[in-house]
Amino acid sequence: MRQPEAFGDFFDAYFEDLLRYLTRRACDAEAGLDLTAESFAQAYLSRRRFRGSTEGEAAAWLYRIAKRQLARYFRKGAAEQRALRRLGLERPELDLETERQLERLASLNEVRVALSAELNELSPARREALQLRVIDELPYREVARRLEISEAAARARVSRTLRELAAALNQNPITEEVT
């Protein structure tokens, strides 16, 4: 895998699975593609640090990189492009047809319906906390001000709600691999 040709084979073998996984996790086709491109670029740049020898170990290593990218995406609200820039690359443009196919590949509609249903199950207070923090991307200080609670309480509420949402989605056969 250290040689470009071998890495190309590795790319072919895992591109679609990783793209599907990241698109479902991010619940967004464009973000899924951004994360996939950056994950492969980072894997290529750090391939000499890979110590495994089997295909399974290589896949696990790639998904570890991807999960780090995903966590950063959720934290910052944007996919990192550091490795792509180091390689002088930009991720391919996503036209409407490709985006639609990607959404079908990742079954995004089903994921969104399931997510929406789970969100409707939340109490109004929790749903509002999640809306302010995750959808509106407000800082916790502002979330706390609007909810008229302390900042620590706002953090706890959002965190608890996300955990419960993840647990609920894990019970759902459509979204179990999303969380």
Place this chain on the structure above:
Amino acid sequence: MTNQVDETRFPAVDRLRETLRADLMRAARTSPRTRPRFFRRRRMIAVVVVLLAIIPAALAGAGVFDSPDDVEYECPEAQRQHDDSKVVVGAPVEGPDAPGSVRQEASTQPEDPCD
């Protein structure tokens, strides 16, 4: 079989894969950051070697290491001694410094021709 079905279902995604793969492979071959460390440093090593070879030769060519031929002394006697001197390399064949000769006790005070 399943892969073939998937490929026909999502041809745009396949094109996406091919495009990204080609970009990645091209960048891998051309980007200096992706080459092995030795090859990345090869140009720097070559420059250092050339500089190590050129700099001493250039300095020697410019006469930086040469002793000046015409030394001017403030003291006329010292100047005369310098002009008369003949540099001989090796041990003297005769005289007090010749091998086997007994050196006479030298004066404790160095002689200054200009005193």
